[in-house]
Amino acid sequence: MEVKEKMGRLENEEYIINMGPQHPSTHGVLRLVVALKGEIVQRVEPHIGYIHRGIEKMCENLTYQQIIHLTDRMDYLSAHINNEAVCLTVEKALEIEVPERVKYIRTIMSELTRIQSHQLFWATFGMDLGGLTCFFYGLRDREKILDIFEESCGGRMIVSYNTPGGLMNDIHPNFQNRVKEFLKYFRGVIHEYDDLLTGNVIFQERSKGMGVMTKEEAIAWGLTGPTGRASGFSCDIRKHNPYSAYDKVTFREILYTEGDVFHRYLARMEEMRESMNIIDQLIDNIPEGPFTAKMKPVIKLPEGEYFQSVETARGELGVYIVSDGNKNPYRVKFRSPNFVNLAPLNLMARGSKIADLVAIGGSLDLIIPDIDR
Amino acid sequence: MKSVIEYFRGIFNGIKSLLVGMTVTGGYFFRPGTTLTQQYPDNRDTLVMFERFKGEVVMPHNEKNEHKCTGCGICEINCPNGSIEVIPATEVTEEGKKKRIIDKHIYHLGMCTFCGLCVKTCPSQALAFSQEFEHAVFDRTKLTKVLNQPGSKLMKGVE
Numbered sequence: 001m002e003v004k005e006k007m008g009r010l011e012n013e014e015y016i017i018n019m020g021p022q023h024p025s026t027h028g029v030l031r032l033v034v035a036l037k038g039e040i041v042q043r044v045e046p047h048i049g050y051i052h053r054g055i056e057k058m059c060e061n062l063t064y065q066q067i068i069h070l071t072d073r074m075d076y077l078s079a080h081i082n083n084e085a086v087c088l089t090v091e092k093a094l095e096i097e098v099p100e101r102v103k104y105i106r107t108i109m110s111e112l113t114r115i116q117s118h119q120l121f122w123a124t125f126g127m128d129l130g131g132l133t134c135f136f137y138g139l140r141d142r143e144k145i146l147d148i149f150e151e152s153c154g155g156r157m158i159v160s161y162n163t164p165g166g167l168m169n170d171i172h173p174n175f176q177n178r179v180k181e182f183l184k185y186f187r188g189v190i191h192e193y194d195d196l197l198t199g200n201v202i203f204q205e206r207s208k209g210m211g212v213m214t215k216e217e218a219i220a221w222g223l224t225g226p227t228g229r230a231s232g233f234s235c236d237i238r239k240h241n242p243y244s245a246y247d248k249v250t251f252r253e254i255l256y257t258e259g260d261v262f263h264r265y266l267a268r269m270e271e272m273r274e275s276m277n278i279i280d281q282l283i284d285n286i287p288e289g290p291f292t293a294k295m296k297p298v299i300k301l302p303e304g305e306y307f308q309s310v311e312t313a314r315g316e317l318g319v320y321i322v323s324d325g326n327k328n329p330y331r332v333k334f335r336s337p338n339f340v341n342l343a344p345l346n347l348m349a350r351g352s353k354i355a356d357l358v359a360i361g362g363s364l365d366l367i368i369p370d371i372d373r
Numbered sequence: 374m375k376s377v378i379e380y381f382r383g384i385f386n387g388i389k390s391l392l393v394g395m396t397v398t399g400g401y402f403f404r405p406g407t408t409l410t411q412q413y414p415d416n417r418d419t420l421v422m423f424e425r426f427k428g429e430v431v432m433p434h435n436e437k438n439e440h441k442c443t444g445c446g447i448c449e450i451n452c453p454n455g456s457i458e459v460i461p462a463t464e465v466t467e468e469g470k471k472k473r474i475i476d477k478h479i480y481h482l483g484m485c486t487f488c489g490l491c492v493k494t495c496p497s498q499a500l501a502f503s504q505e506f507e508h509a510v511f512d513r514t515k516l517t518k519v520l521n522q523p524g525s526k527l528m529k530g531v532e
Binding site: 062065068070133137151152154155158160163168192196199200201204 | 386387391396451486489493
């Protein structure tokens, strides 16, 4: 009698488990407290802060050139785009026009960054869903982009290539040939991505109709990047608010209406192809000229508030700088895409199985250091 | 009847999609020449890093054991995390003037974030990046390095 009563109580009770902070599928130190009923997710509560380094506060004691190297370490897969965001804000505040050459190189580098980020997404997403093969193929192709970065910037992932007013050094003489070589190579092998994962019946069964966000929800929660665009929210900063050389190229904004895991994945696949088209249009017409505008050694922004947003591989990154006229900023705030994209995880995962929570979390392509900063 | 056809079509399409994926992996299995694994510790003799690779900060010396560092300390100011310490000394020149030189140029490799600001801002190009990337040591104190070699002097003509 007693045992039966106890069993009955257990059946109705929620079972709370910790996923993370060392769980490999959270891609970093994200702790998810998951309330389960059997295998069904009732509630997901993300606990963040395990890799909080206080980057925003550290920026207040650094000069504008020194801030750049910290932004590499936020979203380390779009390091170059993060650098660019700070540089654009500083240049906007100083009202200087950077040379055309710089704009072209920045755009090409940003798109290469986007491709390598999505390649890593593809590799790890496949691995999350049990296809370990994807990991090797994704990293094999990503290596070629990292080599391009290493040759020109000196770093593979943490590039620190931008500086307010221009670039740290000019592109390597081999750069254009290498990029063209890569595009030719990658166009030849990208069909393998589709053959291996996109068309796979197990993958489709696990991803279609999972974690649906409607367009209204996506707008309400502020989802950006491929995650928002898969729900039909047209939010591409490159299109709506062009910076650098994006106003000189034509490209398609990838939009889907389904908003499930599968279409978030498809959006990233298509973005890789679009990025290659953008690079194609720019790589042969890099104008001659200096690789940096003339800058004073000590940069002092005029008093005021400045904001600039860019499109990273994961969504909209906004940089907000308050200056009091000194060589250090008074306050810096980063609007990071991952923090916002993580927020509706509870809404997406509620009612699905715990194995699908891994798929939903993977499809958001979260970078935890960007959430915590 | 229709649902039965759908059922078998689903099975057929599923198996087909798996086979398509397996042709990719199988193709590479039978073409081992197309894979590109680097045999890293074995190829150390032939491994060439890119010339701009930011391995660690070094101070190049010429064959007469002379360097270009004047001890101005601009690298120390620009370093975001205090990886560089310049300990200056004064030297009396032949004309009897006092001149600032470096006693020690200390570089904490363990703190360095490889932003490249010291190398870029040095007015006399005294610093450079080496392509060394094997930084592992057993003792943390070994990561603190003195960049100027013992007995080295300032190169002539560098102010």
